[in-house]
Amino acid sequence: MPTRTSQHRPASSSRPTSGRxxxxxxxxxxxxxKVALDLFSRKGFYRTTTKExxxxxxxxxGTLFNYFRTKEDLAMYFMEDQIAGLIAWFQGEKPLQRASLxxxxxxxxxxxxxxxxxxxxxxxxxxxxxxxxxxxLNPLSLDTQALSLRYLRFIRDLLxxxxxxxxxxxxxxxxxxxxxxxxxxxxxxxxxxxxxxKENTLALLxxxxxVAVSILRKGGWNW
Amino acid sequence: xxxxxxxxxxxxxxxxxxxxxxxxxxxxxxLGYQLQNLLLGSESREERHTKLRRNVSRRxxxxxxxxxxxxxxxxxxxxxxxxxxxxxxxxxxxNLQMRAPGMHPTLARAxxxxxxxxxxxxxxxxxxxxxFAAASLGQVHRAMTRSGEKVAVKIQYPAIRTAIENDxxxxxxxxxxxxxxxxxxxxILKEVQRGFLEETDYINEGxxxxxxxxxxxxxxxxxxxxxxWDATTDRVLTMSYVDGLTIRDFxxxxxxxxxxxxxxxxxxxMFLFQIHCVHVxxxxxxxxxxxxxxxGHIGMVDFGCVKKxxxxxxxxxxxxxxxxxxxxxxQVQRISRLLWGTPQFSRRAKTREMLRSVSExxxxxxxxxxxxxxxxxFADPALLGALTRNFQEAVRNKLCNAEFAFSSRAELGLYNLxxxxxxxxxxxxxxxxVVERLSETPIEPLPAQRR
Ligand SMILES: Nc1ncnc2c1ncn2[C@@H]1O[C@H](COP(=O)(O)OP(=O)(O)O)[C@@H](O)[C@H]1O
Numbered sequence: 032m033p034t035r036t037s038q039h040r041p042a043s044s045s046r047p048t049s050g051r052x053x054x055x056x057x058x059x060x061x062x063x064x065k066v067a068l069d070l071f072s073r074k075g076f077y078r079t080t081t082k083e084x085x086x087x088x089x090x091x092x093g094t095l096f097n098y099f100r101t102k103e104d105l106a107m108y109f110m111e112d113q114i115a116g117l118i119a120w121f122q123g124e125k126p127l128q129r130a131s132l133x134x135x136x137x138x139x140x141x142x143x144x145x146x147x148x149x150x151x152x153x154x155x156x157x158x159x160x161x162x163x164x165x166x167x168l169n170p171l172s173l174d175t176q177a178l179s180l181r182y183l184r185f186i187r188d189l190l191x192x193x194x195x196x197x198x199x200x201x202x203x204x205x206x207x208x209x210x211x212x213x214x215x216x217x218x219x220x221x222x223x224x225x226x227x228x229k230e231n232t233l234a235l236l237x238x239x240x241x242v243a244v245s246i247l248r249k250g251g252w253n254w
Numbered sequence: 255x256x257x258x259x260x261x262x263x264x265x266x267x268x269x270x271x272x273x274x275x276x277x278x279x280x281x282x283x284x285l286g287y288q289l290q291n292l293l294l295g296s297e298s299r300e301e302r303h304t305k306l307r308r309n310v311s312r313r314x315x316x317x318x319x320x321x322x323x324x325x326x327x328x329x330x331x332x333x334x335x336x337x338x339x340x341x342x343x344x345x346x347x348x349n350l351q352m353r354a355p356g357m358h359p360t361l362a363r364a365x366x367x368x369x370x371x372x373x374x375x376x377x378x379x380x381x382x383x384x385x386f387a388a389a390s391l392g393q394v395h396r397a398m399t400r401s402g403e404k405v406a407v408k409i410q411y412p413a414i415r416t417a418i419e420n421d422x423x424x425x426x427x428x429x430x431x432x433x434x435x436x437x438x439x440x441x442i443l444k445e446v447q448r449g450f451l452e453e454t455d456y457i458n459e460g461x462x463x464x465x466x467x468x469x470x471x472x473x474x475x476x477x478x479x480x481x482x483w484d485a486t487t488d489r490v491l492t493m494s495y496v497d498g499l500t501i502r503d504f505x506x507x508x509x510x511x512x513x514x515x516x517x518x519x520x521x522x523x524m525f526l527f528q529i530h531c532v533h534v535x536x537x538x539x540x541x542x543x544x545x546x547x548x549x550g551h552i553g554m555v556d557f558g559c560v561k562k563x564x565x566x567x568x569x570x571x572x573x574x575x576x577x578x579x580x581x582x583x584x585q586v587q588r589i590s591r592l593l594w595g596t597p598q599f600s601r602r603a604k605t606r607e608m609l610r611s612v613s614e615x616x617x618x619x620x621x622x623x624x625x626x627x628x629x630x631x632f633a634d635p636a637l638l639g640a641l642t643r644n645f646q647e648a649v650r651n652k653l654c655n656a657e658f659a660f661s662s663r664a665e666l667g668l669y670n671l672x673x674x675x676x677x678x679x680x681x682x683x684x685x686x687x688v689v690e691r692l693s694e695t696p697i698e699p700l701p702a703q704r705r
Contacts, residue, residue: 126359126383134358141364228368230412230489237361237412 060098063088064108072149076156103167106157110168111178117143118185132193133240136210139186140217140236144229155222170215183207199247213239357393357411359383365412369489374407377485381407390558391454396495404495405482406555408456412489415454453558456491462557463493469532470554472691475520477553496553498545501674509548511678516550518632518677519684524552525668526688530568535561535664541671566592567661574616575685579609593658615644619669620681628683632669633676641669 066087070079085095099105120142121127127138147154160166167174186207193199199206221232357365362385367373374381378397385393392410399405452458460481467478479493486492499507521544528535536543536557545553570592573579579589583602590605593612618637621627631637672679 130360131358134360137358138360141360226413226416228371230365230368231416233361233364233368234411234413234417237357 056098059088059090060108061112063090063095063098064105064112067105068109068150068153071153076150076153103160106153106160106168107174107178109153110157110175113143113146114178114182116146118181121185131244132190132198133237133244135189135193136240137236140214141233143214144218144221144232151222154218158219158222179211183211186210199244202247213243356388357385357409361412362393362395362409365409366407366490368412369410369487370485378405378407392489397492399482399485405485405492406479406495407485408491408493410454410456410489414489415451419451455488456486456558457488459558460486460491460493462560466528466532466534466536466557466560469528469534470524473520473524473527475551476524477551478557479555493555496545496555498547498551498553501541501544501546501671504546504548505674507548509546511676513548513550514675514677515679517546517552518672518675518679520550520552521668521671521675521677522679522681522684523688525665526571526685527691529563529571529661530688531691533563533565533568535563535661540667541674544671561661561664563661567658570658571661574613575620577613577617577622579613611644615641618644620685623682629678629680631676631678632672633678635673638669638673641666 063084067079067084070083070087074083081095082092085092088095099108117139121135121139124138127135130138157168161168161170163169164171166172169175170179183204184207187204190199190202190206190210194201217232217236220235221229224232226232363374363383370377374395374397379400379402380398382396385395387394389408389410391414392408395407395409397405397407460483463479463481467480470476470478477496477498479496482492482494498504525535536554540556543554543556545555570589573585573589579585586602586606586609590609593609618640619630621630
């Protein structure tokens with residue numbers, strides 16, 4: 032029982048250190064995100080109010096703004112959380128490490144879509160925001176740089192392995208940038224995909240990755 | 255949104271360009287000759303064009319193979335619609351039959367989930383990530399149900415249906431050679447499209463399996479799969495695993511002649527039973543759809559292409575087997591009408607001649623009693639050759655009842671199988687057995703197909 036443990040907690044730790052405070056803050060952020068996503072998936076993004084989020088998270092509405100000043104902040108945190116989760120997941124999937132590059136890249140985007148699937152409306156809203164130059168979420172804004180770099184490094188490392196295996200020729204960093212654009216394009220397509228089980232997205236993803244890899248292997252765009 | 259639309263994987267543009275190219279290649283050679291043939295009368299020039307056609311056929315196959323997906327299926331249908339193409343093209347095109355766009359494990363799993371709402375490992379106790387067989391529209395995986403039964407799970411490549419619809423939109427306007435030479439009238443194209451779309455629906459296939467499985471229960475030596483409906487959708491088909499050896503593995507074990515004969519006799523009985531007692535035939539005569547064991551047991555898969563027939567077909571088949579078509583002028587007229595629709599030949603002699611040529615085809619498989627030859631040796635290459643020629647001749651005249659042409663095609667596949675098995679079969683005895691069964695209780699007709 033949580034209450035009981037806290038009762039037995041040694042007096043010295045009753046005042047959290049700054050590291051612990053950071054940790055607690057992260058925990059609360061996670062709770063808020065979880066509650067918010069849950070509401071988004073049930074009620075939709077636009078119909079969820081901050082009041083509901085704070086009530087469900089068990090904090091005062093004012094406190095909520097200490098954690099996320101705007102919906103954009105929440106969206107940013109969501110994206111960071113998604114990308115971190117995606118990278119951790121990929122690295123834990125043993126069979127994927129040996130799969131072809133086309134399959135690896137497919138798996139990454141597909142997993143991403145699976146994870147964000149329940150919050151489609153939210154993702155759509157985030158995307159519309161991202162297109163606005165003044166938004167923090169815009170890929171060119173300084174606020175997103177840490178996130179972008181993390182993602183780009185992850186993809187670049189993956190491509191580097193494929194280069195080493197001689198699956199594709201050496202590409203430099205550009206490969207990761209191209210893939211990032213492709214990733215975004217697929218998410219846009221997916222948002223508008225009306226097919227059963229969104230199978231059109233699966234087909235598009237599979238075909239374009241296979242074509243891209245085979246074009247690269249044949250030595251570029253010479254066709 | 256425009257941009258998004260253009261990047262659509264099934265977009266007709268890329269294929270359009272490719273088909274256009276295909277058209278051009280062929281226009282440059284095949285079509286010119288075709289037109290010339292029309293003007294000069296074809297028969298005597300056949301040989302001279304063989305080499306040319308062979309090149310064209312290869313080109314067609316390469317182009318079609320590159321397109322993958324549904325157009326490959328189109329090649330398959332073309333190769334089945336033998337009357338549309340010269341022999342060499344058929345040979346080339348039939349090579350297309352076994353290929354399918356592959357799915358890596360991640361895609362197969364994703365597609366399974368997309369269609370069934372759950373991942374394979376949530377549905378089955380075990381699921382093999384790698385497929386063990388290719389299907390024309392997807393691939394087949396081995397799995398084990400929670401209760402420990404071995405199953406085959408056929409998963410369709412995503413968005414095939416949309417792709418097919420687009421292909422046909424294109425084909426209706428494309429410069430495909432057959433179309434331009436009048437081999438592919440819109441009505442056939444429509445029929446082919448309908449057939450395709452039907453085949454993309456695994457629920458429809460599942461119903462066919464259920465139906466034929468029950469109908470074939472009377473023949474204890476044949477196994478048809480059982481459908482697991484709770485793990486089946488229009489794009490995922492889960493069925494019991496059918497054990498047995500492929501014809502190649504079976505033959506490599508050097509089965510004794512008696513076993514080959516037994517299997518041959520049973521295959522023939524199965525076929526006649528389907529045509530005459532069930533009015534349905536498993537229409538894909540591909541050898542890969544049959545499995546055998548050394549006890550003479552037969553396993554059968556692939557019910558995507560089950561054809562329902564009117565009673566006309568069994569009557570036609572019957573009157574050629576027992577040669578009752580010759581019973582008087584009235585009967586001759588009736589049979590020719592069944593076969594060709596409205597009277598095709600102004601001269602009666604011509605009608606008889608045409609019927610006789612179809613009849614010759616049957617005389618080889620069911621030797622008339624007066625020849626005193628009761629056992630037919632299907633190993634004889636002359637037999638298969640003559641059958642094929644006869645068959646080609648009959649369909650080349652393009653006058654055949656479409657249903658009958660289709661069942662004949664399945665029949666030819668059967669003889670091909672018997673040929674590979676080198677079976678010797680007392681065909682008339684098998685026929686008598688089927689006639690006897692006919693007097694027994696009739697079988698419920700195939701339920702109307704879902705649209
Ligand atoms: N129930 C089954 N048991 C064992 N093998 C099967 C089964 N169903 C299909 N297969 C294998 O998969 C192959 C392709 O399946 P099939 O149904 O013929 O696909 P399609 O008709 O869609 O091309 C078959 O030739 C066979 O080898």
